[in-house]
Amino acid sequence: MTGQDFNFYPGTRIIGKWHRKQYELIRKIGSGAQGTVYLAVSDGKKMAIKLARDRASLIAEVNVLKQFEQLQSNPLGPSLYDNDDWLYGGETIGFCAMEYLKGTPASEALRKRSFDWTIVFLVQLLNQLKKLHESGYIFADLKPENLIIIDPGHQIRCVDFGGATKIGRSVREYTEFYDRGYWGMGTRKAEPSYDLFACAMILIDAATGGRFERSGYPQDQLLRKVKEASRLVPYQSIIFKALSGRYASAEEMRQALVSQAMERQQPSTQMRRRGVSATAKSKTNDGWVSAWLAASIMLTIYIVCVLVYTM
């Protein structure tokens, strides 16, 4: 635990101690509790370099990424190119070189885009989680900061696997807001339902506009938050089920989410389809207008109904 953030100038050269590969840093991409990620170039190829503050976490991540490479299906995480040590001023800094995924951090994308997109991303995420769980791991530290929306294609991908844990072991890394233990709603044992809880929290976070701290009665507080958020109304039962750990698999939750999203009113459903396929780009403009109209009409009807009901 050195505690200090790495700050290297662009152009800094890194030479691996063991594999002797050379990297030149271009700029800092991100920084977290476990390390700092730089965009770098090696042999004319762009890649992401993660300099580890906590070596154990890096090793864990590398082990998981290696495991994925043996799988035949689509890549779950970024491909791993190299894993080495860098001797810098008498210090040894562990690092790994990974595929550079260009995109927007999900924390930003979720704030900027409509709530419809949040559902789409979550459906995609659940699909990824399903494969991850099938390979014997859970992601554990699931939060928007660890997810990225790939630039062309609007696909969500997990980027930071430092917290990934073998199913059956105990969770090493977590963020309080997305941790079911923090809310008193379950153990920190690595099982699929641990990730699904975090998925529900991502929805709540996106719908209520930010994280909040727990109060004296965390479970009631969560239920109240979900009930208060109008955008979560159609998904209430799914969220409750995920929060209480009653989904056995990511696939089960994904199917529930998809069918609920499709069941909603026609205009917004068409809208979503077009968004996903991203083919009719020129038409999206009038698509937006009609969607807005439909949404505001629906909202007005909803408010009127509520008013009538309460009176």
Added chain:
Amino acid sequence: MKKGTLRQILLITDGCSNQGEDPAAMAALAREQGITVNVIGVLDHFDAEDSRGLQEVESIAQAGGGISQIVQTRQLAQTVQMVTKQAMTQTIKGVINQELQGILGETGTVEDLPPEKRGKVMEIVDELGETVDLDVCILVDTSASMKTKLPTVREALMDMTLSLSARMGRNNYCLYLFPGKRKAVTRVVSWSPNLDSIERAFEKIGTHGVTPTGPAIKEATKSFGQIARRKMLFQDDEAYDDGPRF
């Protein structure tokens, strides 16, 4: 490989001891008996007065072969469970390093291995950390200045048991508060697999001016003798079972 039991003392304090034996010496003594001493210093603002407390926190952990961490009250929950787990990993790594030195000569440690081999060693460290049995004796400073922080300490301890109980290995905890009513230290929870009973442990605390950290560590070290005896009495393993085993 035969699994042993890791033994730790976790000291949560906010300042300087002012009574009894030198705490660092007592921590060193605990270490000699195979017990790691970790210290969490709860210091909300750093000023000249705190710097002595800071030094003491570090020197106790160093002497006790453990980890020290200075935190603000609100970060306590994540820190307590993290320090305990990191200390476990450190101890296991220490043992593995010793073995490696036997094989590779004086300079061989896990850090000197090439990344691929290090990855495999860390897998084993992880596996051991997951399955080993753990005894933690928690020592909480309840002197006057800690009083307002105690509810957070209690929450942090509950959070730690939550994290540890997710492991496959068995856990045992006991809780001591110091200063005690008449003695230097009071035991409020004796060795047990969970800490459910601490809910009310912090309520009936009187405030005292003294902070006998040294005697408290000594008392905590002695408590590990009791658990050894209790284990002899309870040959029935089920009494300590708190999770699935494979």
